Amino acid sequence: MSAGTLRIALVGNPNCGKTALFNQLTGGRQKVANYAGVTIERKEGRFVAPSGRMLQILDLPGAYSFDTVSPDEKITRDVLEGNYPGEAPPDLIVCVADATNLRLHLRFLLEVKRLGRPVVLALNMMDAARRRGIVIDVPELQRRLGLPVVETIAVKRNGAKGLVERVDGEVPIAAPKQPDDAASRADLHAEVRALLAATVTMPRATAKLDDTLDRWALHPVFGLAILALVMFLVFQAVYAAGKPMSDLIGDGFGWLGGHLAVWLPAGPLQGLVTDGIFGGLGTVLGFLPEILVLFFFILTLEESGYLPRAAFLLDRMMLSVGLTGRSFIPLLSSFACAIPGIMGTRSITDQRDRLTTILVAPLMTCSARLPVYALLIAAFIPSHRVLGMFNLQGLVLFVLYVAGIAGAMLVGWVMKRIHRDKSEHALLMELPSYRMPKVRDVGIGLYERSMIFMKRLTGVILALTILMWALSSFPAPPAGATGPAIDYSFAGYIGRGFAHIFAPIGFNWEMSLALIPAFAARETAVAALATVYAVGGDSGALGPALAAHIPLASALSLLVWFAYAPQCMSTLAVIKRETDSWRNVAISFGYMFVMAYVASLLTFQIASALT
Numbered sequence: 001m002s003a004g005t006l007r008i009a010l011v012g013n014p015n016c017g018k019t020a021l022f023n024q025l026t027g028g029r030q031k032v033a034n035y036a037g038v039t040i041e042r043k044e045g046r047f048v049a050p051s052g053r054m055l056q057i058l059d060l061p062g063a064y065s066f067d068t069v070s071p072d073e074k075i076t077r078d079v080l081e082g083n084y085p086g087e088a089p090p091d092l093i094v095c096v097a098d099a100t101n102l103r104l105h106l107r108f109l110l111e112v113k114r115l116g117r118p119v120v121l122a123l124n125m126m127d128a129a130r131r132r133g134i135v136i137d138v139p140e141l142q143r144r145l146g147l148p149v150v151e152t153i154a155v156k157r158n159g160a161k162g163l164v165e166r167v168d169g170e171v172p173i174a175a176p177k178q179p180d181d182a183a184s185r186a187d188l189h190a191e192v193r194a195l196l197a198a199t200v201t202m203p204r205a206t207a208k209l210d211d212t213l214d215r216w217a218l219h220p221v222f223g224l225a226i227l228a229l230v231m232f233l234v235f236q237a238v239y240a241a242g243k244p245m246s247d248l249i250g251d252g253f254g255w256l257g258g259h260l261a262v263w264l265p266a267g268p269l270q271g272l273v274t275d276g277i278f279g280g281l282g283t284v285l286g287f288l289p290e291i292l293v294l295f296f297f298i299l300t301l302e303e304s305g306y307l308p309r310a311a312f313l314l315d316r317m318m319l320s321v322g323l324t325g326r327s328f329i330p331l332l333s334s335f336a337c338a339i340p341g342i343m344g345t346r347s348i349t350d351q352r353d354r355l356t357t358i359l360v361a362p363l364m365t366c367s368a369r370l371p372v373y374a375l376l377i378a379a380f381i382p383s384h385r386v387l388g389m390f391n392l393q394g395l396v397l398f399v400l401y402v403a404g405i406a407g408a409m410l411v412g413w414v415m416k417r418i419h420r421d422k423s424e425h426a427l428l429m430e431l432p433s434y435r436m437p438k439v440r441d442v443g444i445g446l447y448e449r450s451m452i453f454m455k456r457l458t459g460v461i462l463a464l465t466i467l468m469w470a471l472s473s474f475p476a477p478p479a480g481a482t483g484p485a486i487d488y489s490f491a492g493y494i495g496r497g498f499a500h501i502f503a504p505i506g507f508n509w510e511m512s513l514a515l516i517p518a519f520a521a522r523e524t525a526v527a528a529l530a531t532v533y534a535v536g537g538d539s540g541a542l543g544p545a546l547a548a549h550i551p552l553a554s555a556l557s558l559l560v561w562f563a564y565a566p567q568c569m570s571t572l573a574v575i576k577r578e579t580d581s582w583r584n585v586a587i588s589f590g591y592m593f594v595m596a597y598v599a600s601l602l603t604f605q606i607a608s609a610l611t
């Protein structure tokens with residue numbers, strides 16, 4: 001033990017509340033959600049126990065068993081066995097078990113115990129267990145297991161007090177290490193059965209409410225209808241609730257910029273502040289409310305336990321296109337950003353399934369696309385009511401999200417043909433209990449999202465905006481020039497160069513130019529368009545300026561481009577890291593470029609013919 005610090009690892013089956021416990025103990029803000037496979041990396045935190053001793057806590061990915069091979073479970077196994085590079089095995093293992101589902105969770109505890117290291121069992125979710133009338137004879141369980149057992153409620157203040165007291169005391173003596181072979185594994189089931197019979201009293205009917213809800217949620221027809229309705233309403237809400245707040249922020253920022261400009265001498269600096277920072281960044285910032293409304297729904301759905309049911313419902317459909325229900329959660333995180341989504345594929349054991357998921361994850365509409373969509377939709381799509389109740393703008397947004405999903409299914413299907421591997425890996429996924437989302441957790445989630453957004457805004461997006469502004473302002477037009485100043489700038493030259501490639505799909509040179517910073521961070525397309533059109537001699541809000549310069553067919557083509565185009569360098573970098581192959585990066589970039597180009601070409605040509 002180094003300098004009195006006790007190193008404790010939290011392990012257990014997925015979704016038993018390890019991360020919730022970790023956050024409770026260390027004051028951390030790691031992601032907690034009601035489905036299996038949330039944590040995929042080892043996370044470390046520390047706190048000082050009442051005795052004054054420093055406790056270092058490791059949160060690990062959930063594992064069903066030690067004989068499985070998914071990359072995230074391997075991390076857990078390696079850490080416990082002391083095979084994780086640069087890390088000694090923990091001094092103490094806290095095995096977390098879901099008290100409402102001990103049949104499953106005790107089996108893993110017995111596997112952990114065989115490692116021959118000191119173990120404490122935390123019976124978590126005791127609140128839920130009590131509510132269901134499950135009675136556990138803790139002293140008897142402790143006696144039979146031969147290790148300390150404490151009850152915890154990870155989501156309640158002070159709910160881990162007993163655990164802290166226990167781990168702050170003496171380190172328990174380890175059981176002797178036992179061989180790990182097939183025969184001894186078979187014994188585990190019998191051992192669990194005996195333990196349960198002696199220590200746990202189950203009420204006759206458990207989880208009645210869950211069963212009733214599932215009869216609807218998992219119904220092959222009603223279930224799908226409910227899922228479609230939920231998704232549809234989310235996008236309506238993004239518009240109905242996000243838009244007014246966005247307008248407010250946009251107007252406020254414009255006003256502020258106008259007042260600030262008065263204090264600055266006329267010239268390039270004034271241009272940078274009004275057009276670049278306030279015009280460009282302000283416009284991007286204005287879309288934060290839409291992003292937060294979307295995340296409010298995602299976080300609520302995540303905590304409710306509904307998402308794995310949706311995965312279950314879509315499993316058949318996903319299998320037919322070469323994906324599995326297991327891909328559902330990584331693909332779902334890709335709606336925030338493809339990067340955590342691609343990293344989340346680590347819980348997929350089958351290599352082919354994992355690669356397919358990685359390749360299609362960038363087609364899910366990430367939150368960086370939302371500002372671009374929202375800007376173009378607000379400028380070009382009238383806010384009519386459809387069928388008297390639905391907002392046309394919300395409907396178009398919904399269609400764009402669906403277009404991304406449909407594209408992913410198409411690519412999955414093609415990959416399946418290419419591989420000629422017809423094997424299907426049906427989904428084996430636990431359905432967690434339904435749970436009422438907590439205001440505090442959703443609040444923390446939204447706060448984290450806002451921080452990520454603000455960091456991007458004041459970091460990469462700001463830098464790119466300044467760069468775009470500089471490119472569009474210099475060199476200044478020669479004396480006697482007649483056209484707008486930007487025509488003579490670097491940006492003018494670069495944009496016109498790119499415009500040759502994009503002319504067939506209807507992009508003018510300003511739009512082509514905006515694609516360049518968008519490759520680093522998609523939202524910057526908005527700031528770039530704002531800068532370019534303001535520098536081009538326009539004033540006023542960006543939306544009307546766009547509508548005046550860009551035909552409808554081109555705007556629709558740009559929307560489709562953003563749905564499919566290979567974008568953001570960071571995503572490609574993560575594909576390289578996760579698959580360790582430049583070939584996969586080239587495949588991703590190539591297929592998305594072709595797909596985006598063809599889809600935009602069709603959109604532009606059809607829309608031009610119709611308008």
Ligand SMILES: Nc1nc2c(ncn2[C@@H]2O[C@H](COP(=O)(O)OP(=O)(O)OP(=O)(O)O)[C@@H](O)[C@H]2O)c(=O)[nH]1
Nearest residue numbers: 015016017018019020033037038039062125153154
């Ligand atoms: N009612 C109740 N809910 C809990 C308790 N502990 C955790 N939860 C909920 O259980 C779900 C899973 O919690 P996590 O902490 O993400 O579980 P995990 O073990 O880290 O899961 P993985 O990272 O996927 O292995 C979340 O919805 C939590 O809010 C508890 O003591 N009582």
Ligand SMILES: [Mg+2]
Nearest residue numbers: 018019038039
């Ligand atoms: Mg976790």
